[in-house]
Amino acid sequence: MAIRTITTLGLGIAAVLLTACGTNMEQRAATGALGGLVVAGPVGAAVGAVVGVVVNEAEEK
Numbered sequence: 001m002a003i004r005t006i007t008t009l010g011l012g013i014a015a016v017l018l019t020a021c022g023t024n025m026e027q028r029a030a031t032g033a034l035g036g037l038v039v040a041g042p043v044g045a046a047v048g049a050v051v052g053v054v055v056n057e058a059e060e061k
Contacts, residue, residue: 028052
């Protein structure tokens with residue numbers, strides 16, 4: 001059980017770090033969606049895409 005928790009936590013951290021990857025909104029949304037998909041399935045993909053867009057908007061201001 002502990003191994004699964006550690007693995008999930010590691011994937012979650014990796015997904016958050018990947019969310020900021022990219023040079024434009026489409027790339028950031030795509031990497032966020034991919035990271036979210038790996039960690040939490042379809043719901044995670046949607047949340048990751050939204051986080052990617054928010055990160056992009058924050059960096060443009």
